[in-house]
Amino acid sequence: MRQADQHSQQLVSIAKKNADQIVAQAKAQGDQLLTDTKNEMERLQAAAQRELGELTKQKESISSYLAQIRQFLSTQLSPTGEPPRATA
Secondary structure (H helix, E strand, O other): OHHHHHHHHHHHHHHHHHHHHHHHHHHHHHHHHHHHHHHHHHHHHHHHHHHHHHHHHHHHHHHHHHHHHHHHHHHHOOOOOOOOOOOO
């Protein structure tokens, strides 16, 4: 009986050691995955920020161009929206 108790305690000890190793490996993998995910998020956020900056510049350029066209057209059209009549 004593030998069976020792054997069962030995098996429990081995199982606990294995479980602790599995938990440690899982934690390490989880930490690495979290780090990788954070790095990828930061990379994507930086890329999105650059793209937003470029799109904002394009929008400002287009808005400026449209304002110039409106100003040009307003000087070329009469108040009724028709071209001024040529006087001969």
